[in-house]
Amino acid sequence: MSQPELLSQDFELGFTYTRSTGPVVGRFLTDLRDRIIVGIKGSDGKVYVPPMEYDPVTAEELSEFVEVGQSGEVVSWCWVKEPRDSHPSAVPFAWALIKLDGADVPMVHVLRASAESEVSTGMRVTARWAEETRGFITDIDGFVAAGDES
Amino acid sequence: MSEEREMITGIEVPIYLKYHFTAGEATARFLSQVRQGKLVGQRCPSCNNVYLPPRGSCAACGVATTEEVEVADKCTVESFTIVYIPIPGNPIQPPYVIANLIPDGANISFIHLLSECDNDTVHRGQRVQAVWKPQEEWDYAMDNIRYFKPLDEPDVPSESIGKVPVTGWEV
Structure with missing residues (x-):
């Protein structure tokens, strides 16, 4: 049996999901479009951002939306040295857990910084909005060090 | 908040998985011969079953398969499903009808499209034959065969499906 040809090619598998957002996530995204960040108040009095549909303690439906601040504190972060095509940044950036002012839990989002050395736990950051908002999590283009948002 | 703008009720969140696929030895040999318009499987030296497409080994016996066997482009319908829902x-x-087809001379099925058929009368044991694309369009792919269409031959009885010799089905 002779040596076979070497055959290889690119192959893409796409799962073209659409997701119904419901009254809670839908409200969160609708408000993002208006450049507002909302959380939701749980039975323990904590404000959860992004808002969750059911109470983490009692499992009751939640509905008390609370607007939170657009600035907050970096609770934890991870620097991405070599972003891949599907990452939301072509240049190195950080995934960060950010506890927004008025929120009791941190939210994960993109933290843009020119170097890893400029990122630290506890640093203050502020949301920078996309030029055009459409009701999606990327309406927040990313967070930047407080004072750098313009 | 602006009251006049519509509430977001749904989002599109596609996931794309990007692969670079390299065919192994058995698949590469199979596709190279499909490009020549031939369906070539491999026979297991232990149980003598012929596999198409070949995987380079027999899953039942756990041994490597190397002997190549050209099979026919006439097949028997082993099972089928009628697809009513469009896929993006x-x-x-x-x-349309998607069927597991066992070529004459092979013992396991592969999946392909049935067409030029009456969907309501497609059945297990039905005889079908490949409709190939024009030779100048042949590539390293099973869609060199556009689809399979019914043959005017008697059905293969259930117990003989998967045991038809490469010379075809004789009643």
Whole structure:
């Protein structure tokens, strides 16, 4: 049996999901479009951002939306040295857990910084909005060090 | 908040998985011969079953398969399903028939499209034959065969499906 040809090619598998957002996530995204960040108040009095549909303690439906601040504190972060095509940044950036002012839990989002050395736990950051908002999590283009948002 | 703008009720969140696929030895040999318009499987030295497409080994016996066997482009319907729901990106208009087909001379099935058929009368044991694309369009792909269409031959009885010799089905 002779040596076979070497055959290889690119192959893409796409799962073209659409997701119904419901009254809670839908409200969160609708408000993002208006450049507002909302959380939701749980039975323990904590404000959860992004808002969750059911109470983490009692499992009751939640509905008390609370607007939170657009600035907050970096609770934890991870620097991405070599972003891949599907990452939301072509240049190195950080995934960060950010506890927004008025929120009791941190939210994960993109933290843009020119170097890893400029990122630290506890640093203050502020949301920078996309030029055009459409009701999606990327309406927040990313967070930047407080004072750098313009 | 502006009251006049519509509430977001749904989002599109596609996930794309990007692969670079390299065919192994058995698949590469199979596709190279499909490009020549031939369906070539491999026979297991232990149980003598012929596999198409070949995987380079027999899953039942756990041994490597190397002997190549050309099979026919006439097949028997082992099972089938009628697809009514459109799949995004698939150019075939439903309803259409997808079938597990066992070629004459092979012992396991592969999946392909049935067409030029009456969907309501497609059945297990039905005889079908490949409709190939024009030779100048042949590539390293099973869609060198556009689809399979019914043959005017008697059905293969259930117990003989998967045991038809390469010379075809004789009643």
